[in-house]
Amino acid sequence: MTGLPGAGDWRPAAPPGRSRLLALAPWIAAAVLAPPLAGGLAGAVATAPLSAWRLLAAEPGIGRSILLSVLVAVAATVISAALAGAIAALVAARPVRARATERLALVLVAAPHAAVAVGLAFLIAPTGLLFRLAGGWIYTAADGRALPPDLPLPGDSWGLSLIAGLVVKEMPFLLALTIAAQQRVGARAALDRARSLGWPAASAWWRVVAPQIWPLLRLPVAAVAVYGLGTVDMALVLGPSLPPVLAVRSLSLLFDPDPARAAAGAAAALLQLVLAVALILSGLAAERLVRRGGADRLTVRPRRPLAPFASRLAAGLGLLVLAMAVLAVVTLVFWAGAAVWRFPDPLPAGWSMARLTGMAADLAPAARASALYALLPVLIAVPLALLLLESQARSPARAVGEGPIYLPLLLPPAAFLAGLQGPVLRLGLDGTGLALVWCHLATVFPYVFLALRESYRRTDQRPRRLARSLGRSGFGAWTAVMLPLTVRPLAVAAAIGFSAGVAQYLPAVMIGGGRIPLLATEAVATAAGLDRRAAAAAALLLAMLPAAGFLLASLIPDPAGRRRCR
Numbered sequence: 001m002t003g004l005p006g007a008g009d010w011r012p013a014a015p016p017g018r019s020r021l022l023a024l025a026p027w028i029a030a031a032v033l034a035p036p037l038a039g040g041l042a043g044a045v046a047t048a049p050l051s052a053w054r055l056l057a058a059e060p061g062i063g064r065s066i067l068l069s070v071l072v073a074v075a076a077t078v079i080s081a082a083l084a085g086a087i088a089a090l091v092a093a094r095p096v097r098a099r100a101t102e103r104l105a106l107v108l109v110a111a112p113h114a115a116v117a118v119g120l121a122f123l124i125a126p127t128g129l130l131f132r133l134a135g136g137w138i139y140t141a142a143d144g145r146a147l148p149p150d151l152p153l154p155g156d157s158w159g160l161s162l163i164a165g166l167v168v169k170e171m172p173f174l175l176a177l178t179i180a181a182q183q184r185v186g187a188r189a190a191l192d193r194a195r196s197l198g199w200p201a202a203s204a205w206w207r208v209v210a211p212q213i214w215p216l217l218r219l220p221v222a223a224v225a226v227y228g229l230g231t232v233d234m235a236l237v238l239g240p241s242l243p244p245v246l247a248v249r250s251l252s253l254l255f256d257p258d259p260a261r262a263a264a265g266a267a268a269a270l271l272q273l274v275l276a277v278a279l280i281l282s283g284l285a286a287e288r289l290v291r292r293g294g295a296d297r298l299t300v301r302p303r304r305p306l307a308p309f310a311s312r313l314a315a316g317l318g319l320l321v322l323a324m325a326v327l328a329v330v331t332l333v334f335w336a337g338a339a340v341w342r343f344p345d346p347l348p349a350g351w352s353m354a355r356l357t358g359m360a361a362d363l364a365p366a367a368r369a370s371a372l373y374a375l376l377p378v379l380i381a382v383p384l385a386l387l388l389l390e391s392q393a394r395s396p397a398r399a400v401g402e403g404p405i406y407l408p409l410l411l412p413p414a415a416f417l418a419g420l421q422g423p424v425l426r427l428g429l430d431g432t433g434l435a436l437v438w439c440h441l442a443t444v445f446p447y448v449f450l451a452l453r454e455s456y457r458r459t460d461q462r463p464r465r466l467a468r469s470l471g472r473s474g475f476g477a478w479t480a481v482m483l484p485l486t487v488r489p490l491a492v493a494a495a496i497g498f499s500a501g502v503a504q505y506l507p508a509v510m511i512g513g514g515r516i517p518l519l520a521t522e523a524v525a526t527a528a529g530l531d532r533r534a535a536a537a538a539a540l541l542l543a544m545l546p547a548a549g550f551l552l553a554s555l556i557p558d559p560a561g562r563r564r565c566r
Contacts (some may be wrong), residue, residue, distance in 0.1 A: 043419025119328030155239030230412030335536030375503025
């Protein structure tokens with residue numbers, strides 16, 4: 001011991017072996033996570049010579065594909081962030097509503113992207129649930145039959161369906177983080193002070209709370225933008241298709257049997273990386289401009305309130321998006337259980353579980369593989385995240401270098417997976433579970449670390465110190481005190497990592513080579529067919545896996561929460 005309990009720098013010394021392990025934790029994480037990222041990026045650069053860029057530039061419609069990708073990513077990110085902020089402003093002063101909204105958002109976050117895309121496609125299609133519920137004024141009649149409206153949904157040429165899909169999926173994610181962030185900075189007290197000066201609640205939130213929580217939301221917003229730029233599974237379901245977005249064109253070119261065109265696909269993957277960096281830098285520049293030119297207008301001039309009507313309107317639109325997310329899941333349930341559902345009937349004429357049970361039996365191997373290749377990365381990621389957090393707790397200077405952990409969230413997946421194909425093939429690992437687990441781990445770990453970081457750091461350390469003062473070893477005190485106190489955050493982080501692993505699509509296609517069927521790949525494949533009941537059943541099964549993970553996590557009691565309540 002170096003002092004007395006509660007005497008400032010008192011910190012029990014760990015045994016030499018464990019101290020070395022904690023000191024090596026950042027290097028262990030780097031050794032596990034860096035090879036797929038660095039190797040993949042280096043491989044993509046090596047396989048995309050100048051001739052590949054020329055061939056890519058000569059591709060018909062490549063300029064429109066790039067424009068669509070940027071438009072979709074920017075529009076989906078701005079809309080998602082604005083709507084999430086408006087809803088957070090609406091519930092900021094009402095803790096009960098805030099908790100209920102956060103729980104609903106977390107439930108929707110658990111749904112994989114491919115499942116949401118299939119559900120939304122069945123919701124907004126001319127024969128979808130929205131037009132069926134709209135009634136007879138929306139469709140025409142000919143020869144005694146009702147005809148759906150002639151609308152290019154989904155798959156419109158400007159990517160509006162894809163933007164809607166991304167907003168439906170990403171807005172709940174940003175909303176949950178925004179509500180958590182405003183609780184962390186004490187938004188309610190700040191709002192009370194602002195309202196005592198005569199500000200409307202919505203204006204007070206945008207002027208006082210939003211600038212405080214933005215640093216906590218900068219990384220998630222950037223991750224949403226990068227995901228919108230590189231999404232493939234949602235773009236394959238929701239379009240556009242002529243031409244498709246750059247990520248889909250990159251995947252198509254990479255699997256071209258002509259080596260020159262495959263190299264152009266690697267160039268397209270690298271181009272996604274360039275666009276992602278440009279988007280992030282543009283966002284940082286915009287933030288700087290707002291701070292320099294707009295901050296005064298937002299915080300100093302109180303005589304011109306910031307349009308509370310606009311905030312309430314945005315909050316209404318945000319709640320509409322949440323309702324669409326719920327309806328998308330309901331649509332999946334209807335189609336999966338429908339025996340007969342003719343247009344324009346608002347509900348199925350009959351119900352049958354035969355299709356769902358039949359698809360469940362057919363997809364059982366894919367479901368087992370999805371669960372396995374999502375669970376294995378979690379079993380590695382959780383202990384590794386704990387090692388890193390313990391290492392940072394003993395030496396806070398090590399936390400400064402945690403930025404690279406989040407790189408996988410800021411890289412379009414195709415940018416490094418395209419370069420991994422060659423090395424994986426040469427090592428004989430293509431189509432193997434080891435390569436797939438490694439690729440999933442690179443994506444799952446940042447989510448696990450991000451979900452666990454704040455709750456672990458904020459856990460009260462005094463009981464642990466007391467256990468050490470009573471003679472417990474470092475590991476004994478951790479298992480006796482820290483583990484029970486953090487078991488609920490650990491379970492939630494594991495569920496989030498499991499959900500991220502289940503949702504992975506590109507690694508199974510590009511590294512698995514299609515030889516390891518997963519529910520995500522099966523859901524996208526069936527969505528391209530004509531059997532809506534089969535597609536809905538596959539998407540519903542895909543959504544049920546992460547839902548089961550979150551349900552198990554919710555059953556674990558929270559000793560720290562009970563302790564805080566007392």
